Each structure stands twice: as C-alpha cells, then as structure tokens.
Amino acid sequence: MRIPSGRPKRLGALPMTSMIDVVFLLLIFFLVTSNFAAPENRVDTALRAEGRATQAEELQPQIVEVRLAPSGNAVFTLGENTVGSREALAQLLRQLPPEGGVIVRGSDSVPVQAVADAMQAAIDAGFDRRSYSPGSP
Amino acid sequence: MKKRRKKTHRAVPPFDLTPMIDVVLQLIIFFLFTSQFGELVRTEIDLPEEPGETTPTEEGPDLTIDIDSSGNYLIASEVMTLTEVEALARAEIAAIGEAVSVEVLIRPDRNIPARHLNELTQSLAGLGIRQASIGTVAPAVPRTSGGGG
Secondary structure, eight states, X not given: OOOOOSSOOOXXXXXHHHHHHXXXXXXXXXXXXXXXXXXXXXXEEEXXXXXXXXOOOSSOOEEEEEEEOTTSOEEEEETTEEESSHHHHHHHHHTSXXXXXXXXXXXXXXXXXXXXXXXXXXXXXXXXXXXXXXXXX | OOOOOOOOOOOOOOOOHHHHHHHHHHHHHHHHHHXXXXXXXXXXXXXXXXXXXXXXXXXXXXXXXXXXXXXXXXXXXXXXXXXXXXXXXXXXXXXXXXXXXXXXXXXXXXXXXXXXXXXXXXHHXXXXXXEEEEEEEOOSSOOSOOOOO
16 A cells, blocks of 8 residues: 655646736736626607697696796796706606606797706606607797 | 557547537627617707606607707618608608608707797697607606796
C-alpha cells in the first residue's frame, strides 16, 4: 500500500489572463446593457381636430382650458373655476364624474409643460378618457 | 537495417474551450450592442416633467415625433417640416392599414409654446390619427405646484 506523504501538493499558479478576460467581458456587457438615459413616461391622449363638434354622448366631457393669465402664468379653467396648479385642477376634476372623459384645450401661447400638467391632473383624477384639442390662440 | 520506429499512440490535444467562450461572448456583446442603437437615436429633449400613466403600455409607438426647443419637428433626429412629417405619417397609415390604429408618440420640449404641439396634433388629427401620447420624464423632485408658466 502506498503511504501518502504528508507534504501538501503545490497549487498551480492562478491564470490571471483568463480571469481578466472574463472580468472585462462582464464589464463591457453591463456597460452595454445598462441604460444611462432617464426613463421616460408618457401621457396617453386622444386627438381631436380644432373646432370639431362633440358627438352627442350620454355624458358630456369636461373641458379644461389651458391659457396664459395676464400675470404670465398658465392657468386652468374648468367651467367657472380657474386654478393655477396641477394639484388644484386634479382636485376640481375629482368632484366630477370621470365617465364622460375630459378634453384639454391648450392655447397656442402656453408652454407645453402646462398642457402636460392638465393631462396629468386628468390622470390623477381618474379620467381614463382624455382628449387633446388645440385651444384658442 | 532500418531501425523500426516504435509506434507511439499520438494523444489528441485537449480541446481548448477558452477561445471559443471568448468568441461566443464577443458575439453576444456585439448583438446586444447593435440592438441598442434603436434606443440611442432618441433625441435629447427637455421633456415635460410628469409622472405619466400609472399603467405603462408594453407596445412601442408606430411613429415618434420630437419637437425641440426651437420648435423644429424631428423624426429619428432629422429635422423635418410639418409637410414632411405628414408625409411620413401617411406612409405609416398606409403600412398599418388604418389611421385609427396608428399610435404616435410626441416628445415636445416642455418650454416651447403649445402652438407647435397644436399645429402637429391638428395635422395628425386631420389625417385621421386618434391615438397619441406625450412623452414625459419623471420629475427628480416631486413638484408641489404646476402651471408651467
């Protein structure tokens, strides 16, 4: 019977080249697959041509006018109420039935951000049917 | 007398997997990289800051139209007139079959007047396109007041 010697076996040198290869490949892989751009969202809406008469529906849609106030700030008008923030508009919309939908009309002079604010307020208030229509200049 | 060479059984060299794995990984990276180019052509636009839809859609838009800070319309980073945009939209409608099925993503700069957005939506609605989305980006700090003015 062969008696094993108590001397430990010498380990081979660790192959650094292949390890570096793999590490670099993984690095490139993660660099390529990761997305550094800010994630984008979207606000879905239906499009309506300007001045197009609304069809006879059981529930008339709410109409939100987005226009510039004399102060230069964008304001939102819903019926007889005029508010200056997205949250205030969302609060107004929450008091109304969402089934009829909402039409946002943005006047030519307001910044696009204000139009997006009105659309977002409609989303926040639970209006699934949303349309966008160019408003008065 | 010719010395008879001892026949030796030549061993087949072991198959080296390392270069093959290298090549395979390189190919995977290549295909991943080239497939990312579709995303990279996205023009940098200062989009409106909104959280957007609560239920994000899985399908991508059929047509993406950017409006930059100068009010120019861009498709695939190429500046176009409204007439050219309409021509491309018509081509998309022809490819899909019906205008109501065409989904358009509009990525407008948040500071431009809505006139540019209005002209575009008016044109698209005139072509019969009914579904559109406005591209937004989640605000870094949740805004407490809106108005955008």
